[in-house]
Amino acid sequence: MAETAAKRLKTSPVSIGTHNGHFHADEALAVYMLRLLPTYNSSQLIRTRDPALLSTCHTVVDVGGEYNAATNRYDHHQRTFTTTFPSRPTKLSSAGLVYMHFGKAIIAQHLGVSEDAEEVNVIYGKIYESFIEALDAHDNGISAYDPKGIAAAGLEKKFSDGGFSLGAMVSRLNPNWNDPTPSDPVQAQQAEDEKFLVASARMGEEFSRDLDYYTKAWLPARDIVHKAYAxxxxxxxxxxxxxxxxxxxxxxxxxxxxxxxxxxxxxxxxxxxxxxxxxxxxxxxxxxxxxxxxxxxxxxxxxxxxxxxxxxxxxxxxxxxxxxxxxxxxxxxxxxxxxxxxxxxxxxxx
Incomplete structure (x- = not known):
């Protein structure tokens, strides 16, 4: 799936569109992942909700009300959207959508192998389950545990752990409600975009660290564990x-x-x-x-x-x-x- 998407892309500079305003972890990571690939490496970022501007973008994530890989549209907010990662139950966010279509290309590029290599497929599933899926769930309001089951068991949290999630970290990077805002709309949008890019880079650091770990440490360990198990x-x-x-x-x-x-x-x-x-x-x-x-x-x-x-x-x-x-x-x-x-x-x- 990712290979088909990668082949479909052109080699000329492209633009990535996403929404402006309050930003979230999923589109911050989606933009970062796309920019790991050669086609998007020097891409222009356009943050807007204007349909006319979005229609000019090569790829649009987390806005636009459309999921269509053939036209590089990766939104998940439409009422009819139910897409999940293969063999997983969690509805995708824009991060999951971009990873599902481009993750194998990103991993193969990192390893220096073809996308159909066995190790690419192993890491592709592992990174989704260990990293991306939690972002998908967070953005779609899906709890890690069934709330009704927790209530029936009479369980209560002993403390708040919300501040430790990547979603909470990105949320803190948004402008505060009472931060000074430039009176010029263009300058105001530019200031907001700069904060988004900080969030995108921060999410990217975590993703790249995981990618490094699973390719350079976790995967080589597999053979050693298999031998010990035998x-x-x-x-x-x-x-x-x-x-x-x-x-x-x-x-x-x-x-x-x-x-x-x-x-x-x-x-x-x-x-x-x-x-x-x-x-x-x-x-x-x-x-x-x-x-x-x-x-x-x-x-x-x-x-x-x-x-x-x-x-x-x-x-x-x-x-x-x-x-x-x-x-x-x-x-x-x-x-x-x-x-x-x-x-x-x-x-x-x-």
Whole structure:
């Protein structure tokens, strides 16, 4: 889909249209993503709600009441709009629309490979789920949890976390209601546009940082996790202990995906890795969370070990070389691999 869109574009400078007034994270990111591609790199930005001006733009995002990839129109506000990213339930915003059509071209350009490369497809889905989808939901007023379910359970938030979202960050970059405004309409629009470009660059920094992470760190880690997962039965007959021989890598996403693909009830409970890639390194033992972003572990390290260090820990655990076990039980350490694996195996049955 993205390849078709990319081929359709001309090589001459083009203009991108979006609405003026209060700006949001989705169109700020949409404009940034487009400008990553050669065709849009030197594009002119036109922020207006005037249909006549928008009709002159090569590409229009988040305004205009039309979604038509054939004419490069990417609005999502029309009543009939229900489009979602493939295999995802969240209605798209302008960020999601631009990413759906141009994301593969952006990723392929970053990797220096063709758009049909297998790694492009893997990262394409991952970045949408980990980054873009939350922006789509925020802009469309979709809650992460079912409000009726939360109300029925009697759950209340303990504090406000609204200020920590990217949407809130962009909102703060808008002019305040009582900020001085130039009396000349052209100068006033220029001042507003400058603030929008700051927001677009800020969103772009986060997107590019994610793109860098998933292409340069997350993807190379996948093979390492796969190899460790294949060897897990060497340490425990039920495969509940995963060991990284050289050094730790980002493993949670890959582990959960492997477990889901394999099915069955057996899950990895502890992950072992050296603190640094040297022969004399101490070893860590980490309890696997119930989900990627959870603070709850599938099986925390034994309560009797928690909060103890060094000789006291060795005495409590019955395993020499103890370094520490966190008071919450989600991580611990030993001076050697043999000690760490002994702690893991012992913890399985406690």
């Amino acid at each position: 060897k897990r039965l060497e340490y425990d007959a039920k495969g509940r202990v995963l060991v990284f021989d050289g050094q730790s890598v980002p493993w949670k996403d890959h582990l959960y995906t492997l477990e889901e693909q394999e099915g069955g009830d057996a899950k990895v409970l502890y992950v072992l890795y050296p603190e640094k890639p040297t022969l004399d390194a101490k070893w860590r033992i980490q309890a696997v969370p119930v989900s990627k972003d959870s603070f709850e572990s599938r099986k925390p390290l034994p309560e009797a070990w928690r909060g103890f260090r060094d000789e006291e820990l060795s005495e409590k655990s019955g395993v020499s070389g103890g370094v520490f076990v966190h008071a919450a039980g989600f991580i611990g350490g030993n001076k050697t691999f043999d000690g760490a694996i002994a702690m893991a195996i012992k913890a399985l049955d406690l």
